[in-house]
Amino acid sequence: MSIRRLPEHLVNRIAAGEVVERPASALKELVENAIDAGATRIAVSLAEGGIGRIEVADDGRGMSADEVALALERHATSKLPGDSIDEVATLGFRGEALPSIASVARLTIESRVRGADGWARVIDNGRLEREGPAALPPGTRVTVADLFAKVPARRKFLRTPRGEYAACVDVVKRLAMARPDIAFTLEHDGRRVLSLAAGEDRPARVAALTTSELAANSVAVDYARGNARLGGVAGLPTFNRGVADHQYLFVNGRPVRDRLLIGAVRGAYQDLLARDRHPVLALFLDLPTDEVDVNVHPAKTEVRFRDPGGIRGLIVGGLRHALDEAGYRSAQRPSAAALGNWQTSPSPQGGEGWGEGARPLQYGLGGQRHSGYAGTPSPYPTPHRGEGTVRDRHTDFAPQARAEAAVETVPQAASFPLGVARGQVAATYIVAEAEDGLVIVDQHAAHERLVLERMRRAMADGGVARQALLLPEVVELDEPACDRLEARLAELAELGLELERFGPCAVLVRATPALLGAGDAKGLVADLADELAAFDSTLSLKERLDQVCATMACHGSVRAGRLLSVAEMNALLREMEVTPHSGQCNHGRPTWVKLAHSDIEKLFGRK
Ligand SMILES: Nc1ncnc2c1ncn2[C@@H]1O[C@H](COP(=O)(O)OP(=O)(O)OP(=O)(O)O)[C@@H](O)[C@H]1O
Ligand SMILES: [Mg+2]
Numbered sequence: 087m088s089i090r091r092l093p094e095h096l097v098n099r100i101a102a103g104e105v106v107e108r109p110a111s112a113l114k115e116l117v118e119n120a121i122d123a124g125a126t127r128i129a130v131s132l133a134e135g136g137i138g139r140i141e142v143a144d145d146g147r148g149m150s151a152d153e154v155a156l157a158l159e160r161h162a163t164s165k166l167p168g169d170s171i172d173e174v175a176t177l178g179f180r181g182e183a184l185p186s187i188a189s190v191a192r193l194t195i196e197s198r199v200r201g202a203d204g205w206a207r208v209i210d211n212g213r214l215e216r217e218g219p220a221a222l223p224p225g226t227r228v229t230v231a232d233l234f235a236k237v238p239a240r241r242k243f244l245r246t247p248r249g250e251y252a253a254c255v256d257v258v259k260r261l262a263m264a265r266p267d268i269a270f271t272l273e274h275d276g277r278r279v280l281s282l283a284a285g286e287d288r289p290a291r292v293a294a295l296t297t298s299e300l301a302a303n304s305v306a307v308d309y310a311r312g313n314a315r316l317g318g319v320a321g322l323p324t325f326n327r328g329v330a331d332h333q334y335l336f337v338n339g340r341p342v343r344d345r346l347l348i349g350a351v352r353g354a355y356q357d358l359l360a361r362d363r364h365p366v367l368a369l370f371l372d373l374p375t376d377e378v379d380v381n382v383h384p385a386k387t388e389v390r391f392r393d394p395g396g397i398r399g400l401i402v403g404g405l406r407h408a409l410d411e412a413g414y415r416s417a418q419r420p421s422a423a424a425l426g427n428w429q430t431s432p433s434p435q436g437g438e439g440w441g442e443g444a445r446p447l448q449y450g451l452g453g454q455r456h457s458g459y460a461g462t463p464s465p466y467p468t469p470h471r472g473e474g475t476v477r478d479r480h481t482d483f484a485p486q487a488r489a490e491a492a493v494e495t496v497p498q499a500a501s502f503p504l505g506v507a508r509g510q511v512a513a514t515y516i517v518a519e520a521e522d523g524l525v526i527v528d529q530h531a532a533h534e535r536l537v538l539e540r541m542r543r544a545m546a547d548g549g550v551a552r553q554a555l556l557l558p559e560v561v562e563l564d565e566p567a568c569d570r571l572e573a574r575l576a577e578l579a580e581l582g583l584e585l586e587r588f589g590p591c592a593v594l595v596r597a598t599p600a601l602l603g604a605g606d607a608k609g610l611v612a613d614l615a616d617e618l619a620a621f622d623s624t625l626s627l628k629e630r631l632d633q634v635c636a637t638m639a640c641h642g643s644v645r646a647g648r649l650l651s652v653a654e655m656n657a658l659l660r661e662m663e664v665t666p667h668s669g670q671c672n673h674g675r676p677t678w679v680k681l682a683h684s685d686i687e688k689l690f691g692r693k
Pocket of ligand 2: 119183
């Protein structure tokens with residue numbers, strides 16, 4: 087198919103805008119061109135995160151000397167042979183990418199059609215510098231050097247080479263995931279960082295580009311509705327991550343970041359996952375080209391569907407179906423009538439806790455250090471008389487109720503909003519008797535919240551105490567993730583987390599925040615690395631303390647399933663009563679619910 091200049095009426099219909107914003111966007115265009123050229127092998131080589139040099143070599147069909155010249159003209163493309171922009175089957179279609187890149191960098195195209203001689207053309211910031219014969223194997227090699235070197239206004243918006251490199255890796259990963267039939271290699275500053283053989287099946291390619299753990303923690307998706315089909319792999323809800331970066335979405339082989347699709351994924355996982363946790367998945371949506379408009383965004387990463395409702399239904403239905411098949415159904419909710427009788431947390435606002443008298447207890451907060459529930463000793467010593475400000479109001483309180491001795495009435499139950507612990511259900515919920523009803527507390531969610539609040543106080547009081555690990559733990563992560571952590575070593579140390587770079591793809595955990603106890607250091611570091619990717623690099627971690635603390639608290643807290651002593655349960659209830667925002671967990675769910683006596687009576691038909 088030969089390259090032609092697009093007629094005016096088509097040019098005017100092309101979504102205008104900035105094609106090249108950063109090295110990763112130029113790289114994306116070049117790899118897309120190689121894929122469109124029918125390549126079976128694509129070799130990418132970068133220097134300085136792509137700012138210094140981007141090189142993409144393919145073994146595709148190549149271009150003749152005339153075509154090389156035409157390819158560099160605006161609106162010249164071989165990909166819209168007809169007059170319709172509505173049926174695009176290639177990744178490119180506008181004839182914009184090469185001239186756009188050539189206008190802001192030094193661009194060299196060398197190309198050779200099989201059986202003919204090669205030809206090269208060098209354009210320096212829009213000016214033809216040189217052209218002539220070139221020696222290369224059949225295919226095309228495009229080199230972009232010194233992007234924005236002569237456009238300082240744009241260059242200053244580039245991130246560090248590391249930041250740009252991370253974006254480039256993401257681009258290659260997404261395109262490579264879409265095409266397991268093509269072999270890909272990626273080199274950065276002379277080092278091979280990715281090597282993918284052609285002919286892998288889709289799940290193998292997805293696993294190679296995400297994590298091998300995904301295979302054991304995912305379900306296959308294969309669902310069709312009408313003439314649209316959804317395939318891929320969907321991570322189990324429990325295999326979730328702190329950011330949505332591990333979601334790979336494709337429409338007709340094109341990587342997209344489409345709001346409709348992201349929303350549909352969220353909808354499918356809605357009651358399986360906390361709001362701030364995200365599934366890991368790779369979804370491939372294939373539908374007739376006239377059902378989707380790819381011409382809505384200058385970077386071609388968004389699409390518009392002719393039937394958005396149908397597509398949403400297909401995705402939610404396809405994911406639900408796959409997850410249900412695996413036996414991971416969403417939790418059964420009690421009937422609306424019963425639910426309506428449950429009073430949920432009053433969600434204390436603005437740090438007010440429980441209103442008057444709601445001052446922190448002296449234990450469990452502030453100065454004292456605790457090792458957290460995950461270790462011993464318990465951070466909730468049995469409260470005793472004369473300690474703490476709130477307990478001054480209840481001087482004769484001794485909440486020693488035991489589950490076994492629940493027959494005995496404990497009059498003091500009246501004194502506490504969250505009541506006195508009577509026992510534990512499923513090693514997960516604390517059942518307490520309050521003056522006016524029955525309280526059930528989600529111990530994990532509640533404790534997570536308390537740890538977060540303690541972290542905040544420790545930070546405000548001048549730093550978080552560290553606890554060295556007996557054996558430093560090695561955490562393997564991808565290179566950009568390690569880079570992000572390395573850039574924050576000092577700040578993380580202030581938060582009590584002592585890390586050290588350990589080779590290109592690992593970090594060493596030397597110490598964790600003491601108040602987290604012997605938590606899950608590996609999970610914590612992996613989640614933090616994810617979290618950092620979403621942070622603006624100009625913000626300090628202190629400015630994002632909420633998120634960092636939430637992540638840390640999550641990994642240091644009592645998981646559901648730990649047996650608590652009655653004293654520990656009561657201590658937790660008392661600390662909740664004096665801790666702001668303890669009525670909701672870090673994910674926005676209530677940490678406790680209450681069934682009033684009158685509601686219990688209703689449940690038994692007494693009223
Ligand atoms: N690697 C390549 N191999 C063969 N031909 C290529 C290659 N790269 C570009 N071309 C040719 O050059 C033309 C112009 O490329 P360019 O990327 O500028 O536009 P496009 O791919 O047609 O559309 P878009 O702007 O949407 O990417 C292409 O249509 C294609 O014919
Ligand atoms: Mg292109």
